Amino acid sequence: MIEKFLKKTSFTSMEDFKKNLNFTVPEHFNFGYDVIDAWAEEAPDKLAMIWVSDRDEERRFTFADLKRESDKVAGYLSSIGIGRGDMVMLILKRRYQFWTTMIALHKIGAIAIPATFLLTTQDIIYRCKSAEIKAIICCGESAILDKVAAAEPKCPFLEKMISIGPEVPEGFEDFEAGVAAAKPWVRGSFTNESEDPFLMYFTSGTSDEPKMVLHSHTYAISHIVTAAFWHNLSPDSIHLTYSDTGWGKAVWGKLYGQWIVGATVFVYDHEKFVPAELLGLIGKYRITSFCAPPTIYRFLIKEHFNCFDLSSLKYCTTAGEALNPSVFEEFHRRTGIWIYEAFGQTETTLTLGTFPWVTPRPGSMGIPNPAYDIDIVKPDGTRAATGERGTIVIHTDKRKPIGLFLGYYRNPKLTHKAWHDDLYYTGDVAYRDADGYYWFVGRDDDLIKTSGYRVSPFEVESATMTHPAVVECAITGIPDPEELRGTIVKATIVLSGDYKPRLATPEGKAALTKDIQNHVKKITAPYKYPRVIEFVDALPKTISGKIRHVEIREKDNKK
Helix, strand or coil: CHHHCECCCCCCCHHHHHHHCCECCCCCCCHHHHHHHHHHHHCCCCEEEEEEECCCCEEEEEHHHHHHHHHHHHHHHHHCCCCCCCEEEEECCCCCHHHHHHHHHHHHCCEEEECCCCCCHHHHHHHHHHHCCCEEEEEECHHHHHHHHHHHHHCCCCCEEEEEEECCCCCCEEHHHHHHHCCCCCCCCCCCCCCCEEEEEECCCCCCCCCEEEEECHHHHHHHHHHHHHCCCCCCCEEEECCCCCCHHHHHHCCHHHHHHCCEEEEEECCCCCHHHHHHHHHHCCCCEEECCHHHHHHHCCCCHHHCCCCCCCEEEECCCCCCHHHHHHHHHHHCCCEEEEEECCCCCEEEECCCCCCCCCCEEEEECCCCEEEEECCCCCECCCCCCEEEEEECCCCCCCCCCCEECCCHHHHHHHEECCEEEEEEEEEECCCCCEEEEEECCCCEEECCEEECHHHHHHHHHCCCCEEEEEEEEEECCCCCCCEEEEEEEEECHHHHHHHHCHHHHHHHHHHHHHHHHHHCCHHHCCCEEEECCCCCECCCCCECHHHHHHHHHHC
16 A cells, blocks of 8 residues: 555665655545555455453454445435535544544545544634534533533534434434434545645644644655654554544554554553553553653553563654653663654654664654755754754745645634745754754743753753652743842642652751752753742643643743
């Protein structure tokens, strides 16, 4: 299958990869027909997905199953008036219906909007109004159904509320009954341009209102690099990406690239993350490749690995946030497996990565994906030299790379702010070392300037996280009360349970604060240590789990 989209499919070195990665993009491409249905014809019995749940359920889908089921869903959606260009939001957790529905929406030309179950009623209203969402397909659980129902009166464009069950309250369509009764979709003369929109995500909104990121059908093809040359998958692989389907990481890791390659996607549908359960599933189902955000690895390395059979596991990757070097080293010590890091945004596919021919360096984002023309520029627009910090950009003067978004939906002003003069500005600050590896520094709006120095919050967070008392932390800048340094570094810290009793007395709290500060001074440059430490029970986060540094800053500014 991969041969349909790449002129060369195997590479012997990074130089070979850089020189010869070349996509073949059809004028008309639709993932549902050109990948899923093509696999169903070529290898109908090939295992596409293993789906298991914490409710003792298991289902296996071949590519023939996916074609049949997606055609049935497409037939149902078409029968209730959903078609080309319609916006459809999916709040489906990790239910298997997410995959059949995504494929079905692609087949009928509708635009899929995956969303997390953590959305509030107000979040749903905002999304429905902003995108003129026509239908919401959601899990049939009261916690989700109630929010959707409460939002509906304030969503003038919302015509259909659809529940996959088990609950189907008044006002909701019954997904399962509708699919069973509908005639399967027949493609007929349906076709679409490869650059037609097919997928949209709302950003997590770490510093502003969520933006609507619109992608074309070619986005799916671009994820070949993600699956084949970062996850290092083949048709024999069984791959597990740990992600809720409301996050972009889900389609990065268990949909487009994986099925173009022909790998088997493993899905664990569960409500509560239990590290030991995840490790047990890796052994039971002989999972060969695993991808998760760094937070998951931090939990996994606390488990007793000798209690689990991880012999099938050959390759591990991470993205979503920068990986702390201490986690990288400890995981390798426990398993003998290096974690291959990568970087990308909602607006892109994988842009920087540690590929199979590249030796991982703890904490590095990797090197550029040859599908993108990537660079680092300084504030004056000139190219940053080796070791100089600047904003990661993508050049688009020669072409728009597949995988780069079409723009922010209905917001040309915001699109132009990020993408102008043939440069897309990621807003992420990094530097490049002499060997071409990129190293994350922080977001443009997160960098702290103190005593004339520019301090990376991530660097200080990484150092702080190596103290045994710290479970999570966020580094921000606050005004210096002594008015000597302009801004000083502050750490907002969530402690492990063993250390919380020390906060009971002023002496214990002061001693712990001093101990953490001294620890950070030893790990990184002394001027970077947090001069102020605040202990909290939880950090403010976006619905996708990213720390909202902006909220901490706003709270401090009000004090």
